[in-house]
Amino acid sequence: MKDASPQTIYLTDYTPPTYLVDQVDLTFRLSPNATRVISRIAFRPNPDAVSKRFFLHGEELTPISSSIDGAPVTPREVEGGIEVDVPDAPFVWEAEVEIAPAANTALEGLYMSNGMYCTQCEAEGFRKITWYPDRPDVMAPFKVRIEGDEPVMLSNGNPTGSGDGWTEWTDPWPKPAYLFALVAGDLVAREDSFTTMSGKHVDLKLWVRPGDEGKTAFGMEALKKSMKWDEDVYGREYDLDIFQIVAVSDFNMGAMENKGLNIFNTSAVLCSPETSTDANFERIEAIIAHEYFHNWTGNRITCRDWFQLSLKEGLTVFRDQSFSADMRSPSVCRISDVLSLRGRQFREDNGPLAHQVQPDSFVEINNFYTSTIYEKGAEVIRMLKTLVGDEGYKKALDLYFDRHDGQACTIDDWLTVFQDATGRDLGQFKRWYKQAGTPRLRVSEDWNDGTYQLTFTQTTPPTPGQEVKEPFVIPIAVGLIGPNGDEVVGTQVLEMTEGTQTFTFEGLAAKPVPSILRGFSAPVILERETSAQERAFLLANDTDEFNRWEAGRSLAKEVLTALITGKEAPQAIYFDALASVLREDHTDPDFRALALAIPSADDMAQTLFDSGVTPDPDVIHDATETLKQSRAEYFQDMLPRLLSEMTVTEPFAPTHEQAGKRALGHGILQMLTRLDGSKAAQALFDRADNMTLSLGALACLLNAGKADAALATFRDKWQDDALVMDKWFMLQVAHADPDKAAETVTRLTQDPAFTMKNPNRFRSVFGAFAGHPAGFHQKDGSGYRLLADWLIKLDPINPQITARMSGAFETWKRYDGDRQSLIADQLDRILATPGLSRDTTEMISRIRGA
Numbered sequence: 001m002k003d004a005s006p007q008t009i010y011l012t013d014y015t016p017p018t019y020l021v022d023q024v025d026l027t028f029r030l031s032p033n034a035t036r037v038i039s040r041i042a043f044r045p046n047p048d049a050v051s052k053r054f055f056l057h058g059e060e061l062t063p064i065s066s067s068i069d070g071a072p073v074t075p076r077e078v079e080g081g082i083e084v085d086v087p088d089a090p091f092v093w094e095a096e097v098e099i100a101p102a103a104n105t106a107l108e109g110l111y112m113s114n115g116m117y118c119t120q121c122e123a124e125g126f127r128k129i130t131w132y133p134d135r136p137d138v139m140a141p142f143k144v145r146i147e148g149d150e151p152v153m154l155s156n157g158n159p160t161g162s163g164d165g166w167t168e169w170t171d172p173w174p175k176p177a178y179l180f181a182l183v184a185g186d187l188v189a190r191e192d193s194f195t196t197m198s199g200k201h202v203d204l205k206l207w208v209r210p211g212d213e214g215k216t217a218f219g220m221e222a223l224k225k226s227m228k229w230d231e232d233v234y235g236r237e238y239d240l241d242i243f244q245i246v247a248v249s250d251f252n253m254g255a256m257e258n259k260g261l262n263i264f265n266t267s268a269v270l271c272s273p274e275t276s277t278d279a280n281f282e283r284i285e286a287i288i289a290h291e292y293f294h295n296w297t298g299n300r301i302t303c304r305d306w307f308q309l310s311l312k313e314g315l316t317v318f319r320d321q322s323f324s325a326d327m328r329s330p331s332v333c334r335i336s337d338v339l340s341l342r343g344r345q346f347r348e349d350n351g352p353l354a355h356q357v358q359p360d361s362f363v364e365i366n367n368f369y370t371s372t373i374y375e376k377g378a379e380v381i382r383m384l385k386t387l388v389g390d391e392g393y394k395k396a397l398d399l400y401f402d403r404h405d406g407q408a409c410t411i412d413d414w415l416t417v418f419q420d421a422t423g424r425d426l427g428q429f430k431r432w433y434k435q436a437g438t439p440r441l442r443v444s445e446d447w448n449d450g451t452y453q454l455t456f457t458q459t460t461p462p463t464p465g466q467e468v469k470e471p472f473v474i475p476i477a478v479g480l481i482g483p484n485g486d487e488v489v490g491t492q493v494l495e496m497t498e499g500t501q502t503f504t505f506e507g508l509a510a511k512p513v514p515s516i517l518r519g520f521s522a523p524v525i526l527e528r529e530t531s532a533q534e535r536a537f538l539l540a541n542d543t544d545e546f547n548r549w550e551a552g553r554s555l556a557k558e559v560l561t562a563l564i565t566g567k568e569a570p571q572a573i574y575f576d577a578l579a580s581v582l583r584e585d586h587t588d589p590d591f592r593a594l595a596l597a598i599p600s601a602d603d604m605a606q607t608l609f610d611s612g613v614t615p616d617p618d619v620i621h622d623a624t625e626t627l628k629q630s631r632a633e634y635f636q637d638m639l640p641r642l643l644s645e646m647t648v649t650e651p652f653a654p655t656h657e658q659a660g661k662r663a664l665g666h667g668i669l670q671m672l673t674r675l676d677g678s679k680a681a682q683a684l685f686d687r688a689d690n691m692t693l694s695l696g697a698l699a700c701l702l703n704a705g706k707a708d709a710a711l712a713t714f715r716d717k718w719q720d721d722a723l724v725m726d727k728w729f730m731l732q733v734a735h736a737d738p739d740k741a742a743e744t745v746t747r748l749t750q751d752p753a754f755t756m757k758n759p760n761r762f763r764s765v766f767g768a769f770a771g772h773p774a775g776f777h778q779k780d781g782s783g784y785r786l787l788a789d790w791l792i793k794l795d796p797i798n799p800q801i802t803a804r805m806s807g808a809f810e811t812w813k814r815y816d817g818d819r820q821s822l823i824a825d826q827l828d829r830i831l832a833t834p835g836l837s838r839d840t841t842e843m844i845s846r847i848r849g850a
């Protein structure tokens with residue numbers, strides 16, 4: 001158990017490591033309950049050190065022996081590790097420790113998943129393997145020998161030896177310990193190869209459990225595309241003889257970029273048309289790219305300390321987003337990215353967990369693998385690229401790789417590279433890293449005899465620990481559209497630097513309609529008084545696809561808000577405009593599917609809260625149902641024709657083209673199900689030959705309350721496939737009636753296939769529950785109690801997942817006093833649990849505001 005009064009770590013307390021490492025040699029003697037780890041580490045004093053203290057991190061290690069230059073020593077046990085007296089000269093540290101992977105349910109360090117050995121070391125898991133300076137600014141080459149009777153035993157780098165019961169791996173590239181990996185078990189590989197831009201041959205292996213070979217083809221193709229893209233777009237070539245991916249069922253994260261040996265959650269790599277949806281394929285392609293891209297942005301150039309986490313994550317998310325845009329449709333990808341940014345990061349920024357892209361302090365770094373560090377970090381880089389232009393960005397990135405290869409760097413290093421490469425002062429821009437909160441951008445317009453003016457005012461609300469904010473540099477992409485629908489001014493990027501700023505457009509023949517924040521050029525909330533007619537006009541005429549979608553989206557929100565607050569809703573304007581978009585045969589079906597989607601309950605709750613209305617999840621749910629029903633009736637006549645147009649007749653392929661048709665087809669089917677007694681959904685479920693259609697039809701049947709038979713059939717068919725069963729669990733919670741959601745969760749947790757030890761399974765039930773506001777926020781507090789019960793149960797087993805799932809409570813201050821006090825009771829109950837982990841203590845305390 002971790003200590004109960006957790007310590008806060010501050011960025012300003014950073015000091016360089018006192019000793020550097022020249023070489024690490026590790027030997028593992030594998031055994032589920034008593035693995036021996038023998039380390040031989042060559043240290044030398046760091047000339048930049050400010051102290052002489054020799055400290056090694058270590059947690060939950062049983063010491064066997066230790067020596068310095070061959071002479072036995074007895075280390076002093078101190079908080080978080082050991083201290084030893086060492087010579088003021090290079091020396092060799094040797095130690096042997098024992099660990100118990102089978103008892104490690106936290107899935108951090110070396111643990112076992114279904115009888116297979118596996119590691120997760122980021123951020124601070126290596127200290128559970130052996131004593132080491134477990135901080136990212138200590139980089140060293142590793143050589144690893146693994147002894148055991150597992151058929152396959154892998155580590156980072158190139159294979160440099162093997163024999164009966166042992167293998168040896170050598171990683172020539174200096175790396176921090178968080179990138180260490182070891183995997184051993186009964187595995188089979190899909191093998192392939194890649195020839196790099198300089199003609200180097202690289203072996204590619206994707207390791208899975210026997211039986212899963214059929215789900216590896218797409219992942220391998222995605223890997224090869226990523227390798228090629230990084231060469232073409234960033235000039236980055238792969239640097240080892242082999243690149244390996246391993247799929248693991250019990251994994252806290254999506255995937256991990258360990259040097260040369262990426263470890264993936266099975267859900268983030270295994271896929272086939274029969275078992276995976278289009279969304280799964282898309283996500284898998286993006287995650288494989290993301291982890292591969294880390295080889296340069298993260299591994300070759302790493303972070304000096306964990307306050308710099310966004311240096312690797314923001315940049316790598318930006319890179320994987322750009323990759324997906326190139327592989328699929330740029331505007332559809334952009335819309336999806338923004339939906340997820342608003343759904344997760346804006347939500348975070350608006351609540352008690354708000355923090356900077358570069359935080360000043362943390363208690364448990366695992367709690368900072370957040371949407372702010374990742375997605376907002378990517379937005380910041382996107383803005384930087386917009387401001388310096390494509391050429392400037394390319395020059396800066398070349399300089400970054402050139403100057404910092406092999407180093408552990410800071411966000412300041414990153415910005416300095418841009419200043420040096422482009423001559424631009426980024427002093428004010430840096431505020432995007434140092435100020436938390438989502439800026440509100442208020443716009444007013446003025447028209448006078450051919451001159452059109454836009455005046456912007458930016459304000460950023462206070463966030464925990466930051467009351468006052470300075471103005472940001474905001475790139476605002478704007479276009480102007482004439483009254484007849486023609487674009488009169490093409491996209492321009494206005495650079496806002498002041499609190500209030502006016503931009504003028506001269507020589508216009510008539511008052512234009514502005515299209516502001518095209519492509520979502522900055523992560524801000526745009527506030528503009530405008531009419532439903534104008535939104536409908538932009539939905540019909542804007543040349544910027546993102547803003548077209550945005551216009552439809554805000555129209556939908558306006559209608560929903562009116563229904564919720566009992567005002568007259570501009571329903572006819574919305575339905576007419578949307579119907580025209582749906583009929584546009586030449587427009588990407590995926591875009592049309594996104595235009596059709598109704599804002600989520602959580603999105604509506606935040607929208608209402610922002611406009612000063614206390615959201616009631618029940619009322620939002622009912623209004624959404626009303627809107628969906630009247631929309632289905634309004635569109636009645638066009639549905640059968642559209643549905644048949646969206647039917648894919650070719651064999652399944654996870655392409656953007658086919659996926660778009662299936663997505664729009666699903667939107668149509670949802671409407672049709674409300675009108676035809678679910679006949680079409682049942683027919684589709686009966687004949688579906690791929691998971692996208694099968695799951696889509698099942699969701700429609702659940703909504704109609706007619707899914708009992710289909711759920712049973714589905715379960716019978718897929719009971720042996722864990723990833724498909726996750727979907728079975730998730731769907732039942734996500735589509736439960738609000739007053740039955742808690743009951744559904746309870747019933748599912750009693751299912752023999754439920755286990756809280758598997759993060760995917762736990763998330764499939766409780767993640768879906770937290771994502772169902774009307775079910776979770778039942779007035780009697782039953783949802784809060786149920787989640788709190790399970791968090792308390794899970795915490796001793798897996799603190800990381802418990803802490804992450806606590807985020808379900810982060811929006812509690814939006815709601816009414818009764819709900820707030822019911823939630824406060826549960827937060828206090830969790831906090832009062834004896835032995836609560838550091839992870840969960842920090843998260844719940846921050847949410848509670850204690």
Ligand SMILES: [Zn+2]
Pocket residue numbers: 290294312313316
């Ligand atoms: Zn990453």
